Amino acid sequence: xxxxxxxxxxRTTMRAIAQEAGxxxxxxxxxxxxxxxxxxxxxxxTQIEHRAAAAPVLTREREFAARLAGVLHAGIDVLTPYHSxxxxxxxxxxxxxxxxxxxxxxxxxxxxxxxxxxxxxxxGSTARVDAELRPALPELLWLAYMGVVLYWVHDRSPEQIxxxxxxxxxxxxxxxxxxxxxxxxxxxxxxxxxxxxRTLRH
Amino acid sequence: xxxxxxxxxxRTTMRAIAQEAGxxxxxxxxxxxxxxxxxxxxxxxTQIEHRAAAAPVLTREREFAARLAGVLHAGIDVLTPYHSxxxxxxxxxxxxxxxxxxxxxxxxxxxxxxxxxxxxxxxGSTARVDAELRPALPELLWLAYMGVVLYWVHDRSPEQIxxxxxxxxxxxxxxxxxxxxxxxxxxxxxxxxxxxxRTLRH
DNA sequence: GTCTATAGCAAGATAGAC
DNA sequence: GTCTATCTTGCTATAGAC
Numbered sequence: 001x002x003x004x005x006x007x008x009x010x011r012t013t014m015r016a017i018a019q020e021a022g023x024x025x026x027x028x029x030x031x032x033x034x035x036x037x038x039x040x041x042x043x044x045x046t047q048i049e050h051r052a053a054a055a056p057v058l059t060r061e062r063e064f065a066a067r068l069a070g071v072l073h074a075g076i077d078v079l080t081p082y083h084s085x086x087x088x089x090x091x092x093x094x095x096x097x098x099x100x101x102x103x104x105x106x107x108x109x110x111x112x113x114x115x116x117x118x119x120x121x122x123x124g125s126t127a128r129v130d131a132e133l134r135p136a137l138p139e140l141l142w143l144a145y146m147g148v149v150l151y152w153v154h155d156r157s158p159e160q161i162x163x164x165x166x167x168x169x170x171x172x173x174x175x176x177x178x179x180x181x182x183x184x185x186x187x188x189x190x191x192x193x194x195x196x197x198r199t200l201r202h
Numbered sequence: 203x204x205x206x207x208x209x210x211x212x213r214t215t216m217r218a219i220a221q222e223a224g225x226x227x228x229x230x231x232x233x234x235x236x237x238x239x240x241x242x243x244x245x246x247x248t249q250i251e252h253r254a255a256a257a258p259v260l261t262r263e264r265e266f267a268a269r270l271a272g273v274l275h276a277g278i279d280v281l282t283p284y285h286s287x288x289x290x291x292x293x294x295x296x297x298x299x300x301x302x303x304x305x306x307x308x309x310x311x312x313x314x315x316x317x318x319x320x321x322x323x324x325x326g327s328t329a330r331v332d333a334e335l336r337p338a339l340p341e342l343l344w345l346a347y348m349g350v351v352l353y354w355v356h357d358r359s360p361e362q363i364x365x366x367x368x369x370x371x372x373x374x375x376x377x378x379x380x381x382x383x384x385x386x387x388x389x390x391x392x393x394x395x396x397x398x399x400r401t402l403r404h
Numbered sequence: 405g406t407c408t409a410t411a412g413c414a415a416g417a418t419a420g421a422c
Numbered sequence: 423g424t425c426t427a428t429c430t431t432g433c434t435a436t437a438g439a440c
């Protein structure tokens with residue numbers, strides 16, 4: 001991880017990693033199927049850090065919007081030191097067949113943990129949510145978080161300030177939408193959306 | 203392109219491409235800066251095919267929803283023969299710094315053409331759209347199309363039927379949203395969304 | 405300016421000995 | 423489990439033909 005941060009993904013060779021770890025290249029491949037597989041460590045580490053960084057907000061805030069914004073900002077806080085590294089390895093994670101995809105079976109442990117974190121955002125809040133929407137919401141919030149991360153990876157503004165603005169701009173909209181989901185007039189739309197999501201899931 | 207389709211991106215070597223084209227490797231690099239640059243041809247080709255495949259729908263239909271669904275389906279129709287190839291090279295396109303990104307300057311010609319196609323979807327339709335939203339809409343529709351393509355690349359259902367369901371499910375929602383944008387009560391939300399988008403643009 | 409042939413580097417990955 | 427040696431392939435460099 002240190003070499004990746006210092007030199008970027010592509011410019012860190014397996015030879016260098018093996019040498020730094022004091023093992024032979026072949027031995028590195030005995031433990032990690034490919035260079036890409038080293039990235040799983042990154043997911044696991046940052047997920048744990050994310051949970052820790054989100055803890056203060058989750059104990060302090062009760063408002064749904066404040067909790068969601070806090071957790072999203074905490075996620076970006078944790079990722080910030082890895083911004084250039086993330087940009088350089090993102091291609092690997094984006095590949096559909098790659099085990100490094102955040103949607104893959106290999107990534108399910110950190111993914112489930114992350115979805116649970118967004119479950120906490122909802123459960124600990126005073127938000128009143130449509131009963132049908134509620135069970136699907138943690139995963140939807142996680143998906144929105146993936147969208148934020150996608151934007152962040154591409155964000156070349158200084159200190160990724162645009163990503164911060166995205167969070168601050170989008171959270172009130174999400175909050176409003178979630179609140180509206182309880183209106184009887186919007187019930188059909190809510191159901192339509194949920195049906196669509198169910199169809200699209202794997 | 204044939205070799206890519208047959209063997210996938212990674213397993214098609216520059217040596218094989220050069221041989222098949224009857225030129226030396228060095229000559230292939232004379233015309234294409236890197237293996238990745240060959241993908242630009244793919245963008246350019248499929249964009250032109252997309253425009254052609256969309257033509258019947260655009261002359262026949264006047265309803266916004268029908269036009270949008272038709273153009274989205276036409277896009278997937280054109281891409282379908284390349285599904286496994288697209289999955290194998292997608293990592294390259296997804297990299298933020300890559301000239302192969304659909305958002306990059308190098309891809310601006312096919313991108314602009316594609317956005318113009320979604321402009322046609324709107325202009326030729328009977329849809330009545332909020333005046334502030336209207337100029338931003340073609341690019342937003344293109345962005346939605348990129349979302350559909352993103353889903354399609356990951357779609358492993360037989361014949362990517364889920365992507366078809368995504369289009370059929372999402373289009374009525376988009377249609378309804380666009381229609382609602384004219385309601386006075388929703389004006390602030392519309393403006394909020396447009397402000398956010400303006401902030402996030404590069 | 406366009407092209408060939410060939411040699412060679414760098415780095416991810418693998419084979420097979422121990 | 424661990425090593426060394428080797429393979430593969432994207433890419434570069436060079437020398438030269440026309």
